[in-house]
Amino acid sequence: LSRIGDVHNAYKYGNFALDIMRRMHAREKYCRIYPILFSSVFLRSNRMHSCLDTVLEAHREGLKAGDVSYATLCAVLYCFIAFRCKKKLALVKQDLIDLGKEAKVYRQESLWNLVYPLEQAILILMGHADRPNLLDFDAIPDESSDRYNMSDAKLASADMLLCVLYYFQMLVAYIFDDIELAIKVVEKYIELDERIILLKRGCIQGYVVGSEVVFLYGLTSLVQARKTKEDIWKTRGHESMKKVKKLAKDYPSSYQHKLLLLEAESAFNAGNKRKASEKYELAVTLSRNNEFIQDQALSCELAGKFYAKQRNEYKASHYYGKAHELYLEWGAKGKADYLRENFPF
Numbered sequence: 001l002s003r004i005g006d007v008h009n010a011y012k013y014g015n016f017a018l019d020i021m022r023r024m025h026a027r028e029k030y031c032r033i034y035p036i037l038f039s040s041v042f043l044r045s046n047r048m049h050s051c052l053d054t055v056l057e058a059h060r061e062g063l064k065a066g067d068v069s070y071a072t073l074c075a076v077l078y079c080f081i082a083f084r085c086k087k088k089l090a091l092v093k094q095d096l097i098d099l100g101k102e103a104k105v106y107r108q109e110s111l112w113n114l115v116y117p118l119e120q121a122i123l124i125l126m127g128h129a130d131r132p133n134l135l136d137f138d139a140i141p142d143e144s145s146d147r148y149n150m151s152d153a154k155l156a157s158a159d160m161l162l163c164v165l166y167y168f169q170m171l172v173a174y175i176f177d178d179i180e181l182a183i184k185v186v187e188k189y190i191e192l193d194e195r196i197i198l199l200k201r202g203c204i205q206g207y208v209v210g211s212e213v214v215f216l217y218g219l220t221s222l223v224q225a226r227k228t229k230e231d232i233w234k235t236r237g238h239e240s241m242k243k244v245k246k247l248a249k250d251y252p253s254s255y256q257h258k259l260l261l262l263e264a265e266s267a268f269n270a271g272n273k274r275k276a277s278e279k280y281e282l283a284v285t286l287s288r289n290n291e292f293i294q295d296q297a298l299s300c301e302l303a304g305k306f307y308a309k310q311r312n313e314y315k316a317s318h319y320y321g322k323a324h325e326l327y328l329e330w331g332a333k334g335k336a337d338y339l340r341e342n343f344p345f
Contacts, residue, residue: 031062047253049085049291052078063102072108075099078114080209082200087293089122096122114161117168124172125335133178135169163192167209170216175298175335176340179227184218189213214243215258217317222265237266257286261299268306276306284319297326301339308343 020032055078062071076172079099082092096119104110117135124132166189173182190213218240225233241262264279279304287296304319320343327336 014281017266031058031065031067033058038230048081051081052085055081059099063106066107068108069111071102072106072111072185076111076114079118081120082293083122084292087291087330089126091120093119093126114164114232117161119163121168124331125175125332125334127332128335129334132338133173134174135165140172159192159292163189163209164177166192167213169214174220175214176338179220179223181218184225186213186217187218190217206313210270211244211247211255214240215255215262216248216260218244219265222262222269226265226269234269237262241266253290254292257283257290257292257295257299261295261302265302268309272308279317280306286323289300293326293330294332297323297330297332297335300326304343 005068011244055074059071059074059078062068062074065071066298079092079095082095086092095116100112103109120129120135120157122130124135166185170182170185170189171186174177218237221233221237223242224230225237226250244262248259260279260283264276264283267273267279268278280299283299284296284303287299300319300323304316305321307316307319310316320339323338324336327333327339
């Protein structure tokens with residue numbers, strides 16, 4: 001039902017399944033059922049932040065039952081949701097440390113490899129990498145001997161890991177203004193996506209990857225359209241916007257502010273200054289209200305770029321300063337320093 005877009009009935013039957021499981025006191029099954037329901041249904045129909053405690057509970061119940069592989073899968077899912085929702089990167093980093101130790105105790109390192117791209121991205125954002133636009137694992141300590149890089153993932157045909165690697169490479173490339181690299185990586189992701197049936201079933205989607213790729217592809221395409229004036233990038237940006245519009249309709253608390261940001265960037269490209277200004281300010285407000293601090297910071301940063309282009313120094317300074325403040329509050333010192341060094345505000 002979720003795959004065909006029937007979110008209402010998917011949510012209804014998902015809750016029905018959970019109710020049966022609870023009535024049967026089948027807590028040992030949580031770790032097998034929750035990843036499916038939360039990745040394909042509840043992460044989309046519920047407020048994303050509300051999923052954290054439940055997925056962590058499923059992880060703990062799985063460990064109690066001895067179902068360590070699925071328990072570790074729940075831990076991986078938890079970390080990816082936490083990256084999107086938690087207000088402090090340091091808290092997510094600590095989760096990675098604590099849950100990673102458990103994975104090692106239970107000999108689940110191969111499954112835990114899925115979080116290494118996330119770990120690298122966090123350390124890059126925090127300022128612990130020499131090349132912040134590149135996900136090359138130079139920031140991860142040497143004791144993480146089982147970590148993967150892109151070449152390893154390709155050699156092992158580890159498609160699931162490769163999707164995650166591509167997403168976080170795309171993310172850091174965009175955040176640190178390497179748009180051409182971001183576009184190259186997203187196109188590789190799309191090629192891979194087309195041949196992985198698992199993606200269609202929603203498992204990677206639950207790691208907050210699939211839908212985020214659509215959003216990032218929209219942002220990168222619209223930036224490239226502004227830079228090159230080529231229609232192909234305008235078309236791709238609008239195609240992504242249509243997909244995000246559907247996500248925003250079904251899951252407004254997680255995607256409405258993202259849609260507003262894409263609409264602001266599109267209006268910026270079209271020269272519609274009034275509309276762009278309204279959309280940027282709405283994106284800032286709604287991302288704050290929905291408690292996505294990284295999206296609020298990004299919305300402020302892009303608003304700053306827009307106002308700088310309009311030679312409105314007062315508003316540009318205000319939004320750049322607010323973005324810098326929010327990145328620091330989130331714990332992304334590396335990004336805050338980059339903003340301070342490269343953009344006057």
